[in-house]
Amino acid sequence: DAALAAAQEAAALAPQLGPEGRTWLVRLQAERLRLRWLAGVDADRESLEDLWRRAVEGFGAYGEVYERARSQVRLAQVLLTSGRRQDAVSLVEDATATARRLGAQPLLDEAAALVPLRPDVRAEAQAVALTPREREVLSLVAEGRTNGEVAARLFISTKTASVHVSHILAKLGASSRTEAAAVARRDGLL
Template sequence: PALVEAVDGLHSDGEQVVAQYEPGEWGPEGRAWTARLEAEVLRVHWLAGIDAPPQETLLAAWERAEQQVEAYGDVPGLAAVRTTYATIQRAMGDVAGSRVTADKARTTAKRLGLQPLLDELRSLGATAVKQQQATSTSLTPRESEILTLVAAGRSNGEIGKQLFISTKTVSVHVSNILGKLGAGSRTEAAAIARRQQLIS
């Protein structure tokens, strides 16, 4: 909630900047900046599960951000936008679309040597294809307990200490949880769990 509040504050600041310009005065850079800001704000709400936007609204915002940043010509920025967009597409179940978007981002990231993006894309590419949405009954009681702690930001070591089990055992449970949810990361797993109300 604190993060969402901070992001909403930044969003408000951005809107005040835009309000200083008359319609038609906002150039390609401003339009790209605005589209990316709107998309990022929606993504934060989606990940946090607080006033989360409908899937189609989130995807449309990121598609618009991709188009505007490309029109402006910000090549590194476009690679970053596409990396995030691909992650969202995959989380929504659009594996084919995610691969297309990720391939575009990967080509640019390799050419420019953007290693952080390449690392993120590598993780995305290694994610198992999601066959179906998880249901609350697909997780064991222990997995649900661990997922709740993962969503709270606890590390494997912290979870192990709290539940009196080894870190290695926690790691196995987390891997199983990611597989069942079709998630590529702990953050994505937490977002899916909140959307599907697998955790409170």
């Protein structure tokens, strides 16, 4: 209800808004309709698709790359339910490239959950998730080094090495150091 009231109030101002304001208004309308759609309330899929397309175009027109990528992922979600997988995959791959460039891990995760990525795209997305220091630690872990050995090599404390290893395991979805090394080799992260 609050979103609807805000959208109606903003719509009254639309003639006075610039491209950025109009695009954010479209985004607000799209998010409201998306929530109704996800809740199973009367949401018109064609209107939803149209609003997200307008958001993608609007954010692209004035160079708001993150919001454009996020809108692409939301549009892809709608397209997938319409059976238009190829169009959705194309949008997700474009959004993934942007998110990877920006280091926007939550957006990378959202995109990957929506459309499983090709192995080469998945590896690039995961590579961005790791900081340069985590990549150094991963390289040493893959050699079979202990946390103490990693710490000595990188001139950090053992506790810091342990924290890096924990972050790497979480980011790679690995349950052990051995699995992390295997994932890293498989996905070309080393």
